[in-house]
Amino acid sequence: MSKKICLFLFISIVTSKAALAQQSLDVNFNGLGFLDNREYKAFIPRSRTYSGTRTALDFGLNLDSLNHFIVGVNALHEFGAQPFFGKVDPIAYYKYTGTKWNFYAGEFPRQGLLDNYPRALLNDTLRYYRPNIEGLLARYQTENFTETGWIDWVSRQTTTRREQFLFGFSGKYRPVAYGPFYVSHYFFLMHDAGAEIPVPNDRINDNGAGEIKLGLDFSHRTFLDSLTIEAGGLMSFERARGVDGFRMPKGFVFSAYLSYHKIALYEEFYHGQGSTIDYGDSFYSKPTYNRIDIIYTPFMFDRIKGQFIGSFHFSPGHLNDNQEAFRITFDLGRKILKRFDAD
Numbered sequence: 066m067s068k069k070i071c072l073f074l075f076i077s078i079v080t081s082k083a084a085l086a087q088q089s090l091d092v093n094f095n096g097l098g099f100l101d102n103r104e105y106k107a108f109i110p111r112s113r114t115y116s117g118t119r120t121a122l123d124f125g126l127n128l129d130s131l132n133h134f135i136v137g138v139n140a141l142h143e144f145g146a147q148p149f150f151g152k153v154d155p156i157a158y159y160k161y162t163g164t165k166w167n168f169y170a171g172e173f174p175r176q177g178l179l180d181n182y183p184r185a186l187l188n189d190t191l192r193y194y195r196p197n198i199e200g201l202l203a204r205y206q207t208e209n210f211t212e213t214g215w216i217d218w219v220s221r222q223t224t225t226r227r228e229q230f231l232f233g234f235s236g237k238y239r240p241v242a243y244g245p246f247y248v249s250h251y252f253f254l255m256h257d258a259g260a261e262i263p264v265p266n267d268r269i270n271d272n273g274a275g276e277i278k279l280g281l282d283f284s285h286r287t288f289l290d291s292l293t294i295e296a297g298g299l300m301s302f303e304r305a306r307g308v309d310g311f312r313m314p315k316g317f318v319f320s321a322y323l324s325y326h327k328i329a330l331y332e333e334f335y336h337g338q339g340s341t342i343d344y345g346d347s348f349y350s351k352p353t354y355n356r357i358d359i360i361y362t363p364f365m366f367d368r369i370k371g372q373f374i375g376s377f378h379f380s381p382g383h384l385n386d387n388q389e390a391f392r393i394t395f396d397l398g399r400k401i402l403k404r405f406d407a408d
Contacts, residue, residue, distance in 0.1 A: 087129040088405040093137075095396035096120040099193060100144075102390070107383040108347050115193055117143035121174070123156045125399065133160040139174070139196050154197050167204040172197045178204075179215065182235065182251055184346040185299055185318070185335070186274050191344070200230070212236035219255070228258040231344070233273070245282045249295070251275060254302060255343055268308060272343045274301040276318060291324040299349070301340035314338035316352075329360040348380055355379040369395045 097119045105112040123137025137156040142149055158171025169178070175198050179187065202215040214234040222228035233253030240246065254273030278297030284290065300315040316337015323330050333356040340349050348354045361373045376388035 087127075089127045089401050090403045090405075091125045091127065091399045091401050092123070093125070093397065093399045094120075094122050096394070097192065098393045100391045101193075101388070103388045105378070105383075105386045105388075107351070107378070107380050107386055111347060115143075115190065117141060117146075117193070119193070119196060121156065121196075124402075131161055131163055133162065134158075135160065135173070141194070152194075156197065165205055165207060167202075167206070169198075169202040170200075172199050173202070174198075178202060178213070179235075182253075183276055183299075183318070184333070185340075185349045186251055186253055186276065186342060186345050188344060188346045209239045209241060210236070222258065222261055224261045227260055229255065231255045231273075239282075245286065247280045247282060248278070249280060250277045253344075268305040271302065271304050271306070271311075272341070274299065274340060274342045274345060276300075278318065278320075289323050289325050291322060291329070293322050295320045299335065299337065299340070301342050301345075303341055314340045316340075324360075327362045327365075329358075329362070331358040331360065332356075333358075348378060351380040353381055368397055369393070 099116060099118075101115040103112055103114070119139060119141050121137060121139040123135050125133055125135040127133050135156060135158055139154045139156055140150045141152045141154075143151055155172055156174070158169055158173040160173070161168040174196055176192065176196065179198065179202075180192065198215060198217045200216040200218050202213065204211065204213040206212075212234065213236065214232075216230060216232040219229040219231060220226050231253055233251070235249070235251040237247055237249040252273070252275035254271060257270040257272065259267045259269065276297060276299050278295045280293060280295040283292040283294075286292075296317070296319045298315060299318045300313055302311050302313055304311045314337065316335055319332075319334040321330075321332045333354075335349055335351075335354045337352065339352050342349060348356070356379070357377045359375045362370065363373065364371050371393040372391070374388075374390045374392070376390070378386035378388070380386070
């Protein structure tokens with residue numbers, strides 16, 4: 066028995082030293098600067114200018130190539146605002162990065178994880194004012210298939226605050242035999258429950274939407290750098306429990322994106338029944354909507370990108386809504402501060 070204990074202790078010491086030898090401490094600094102002017106006659110409350118900078122600094126402890134702990138802050142300053150940082154979001158999460166599986170738990174950036182959602186479902190101001198997911202996310206990925214599931218808490222229930230969280234999934238499948246063809250899907254639902262102290266006539270609400278699209282990706286198959294075309298369906302889900310069942314407005318969506326060097330064009334079209342999607346773009350409450358983005362990228366370095374975007378919105382009765390935006394993003398990447406080598 067004593068020999069077995071000694072052998073166990075020896076193996077534990079060796080494996081602990083091997084694990085320690087792989088540990089490292091790193092740092093990352095990234096940010097977003099934005100000036101986004103919106104002239105909307107169709108939605109007067111949204112006709113305003115969003116401007117400011119977001120800066121994020123975090124430190125990571127890498128136990129090995131698979132397991133990571135990251136802590137830091139993501140701070141927002143809106144131009145001209147006092148105090149300087151109007152909102153500071155904590156960053157604190159565990160990340161598992163396997164060959165096929167990725168897993169996140171805690172408060173972690175949505176950039177690179179959910180920023181590919183259509184604007185009809187998750188609008189583009191979330192990157193300004195809600196940069197983190199607070200919850201869980203799991204992703205399974207192979208060469209031809211990706212699926213992501215997530216849950217994001219928006220509000221914790223108190224005596225006065227409502228309980229709100231979002232959950233959803235998205236994915237893409239690209240069969241090799243069909244060349245540029247692929248199919249993608251996106252879905253999310255918000256659960257909106259009451260506060261601890263009931264309010265008369267208050268209801269639990271559910272609100273969300275889903276899209277299924279067929280696409281063709283001709284990127285690098287023509288003289289263009291990128292060329293993708295997508296078409297499919299949008300359906301929203303809206304109900305107040307105890308009052309009615311799910312209302313499910315639906316419609317047709319189409320989009321096309323092309324780019325050549327520093328110039329890009331994005332076309333987005335919807336026709337169907339208007340939907341009220343709480344976290345989606347308000348223009349999709351219209352029965353017909355068309356958006357054209359003209360994108361110019363004057364500079365793109367290894368870790369810095371600046372873009373001008375001119376957007377033109379067309380909806381019934383409003384043919385001259387427009388938007389002008391400039392965004393600059395930078396990411397210095399993860400830099401190793403220290404490696405913990407075993408003696």
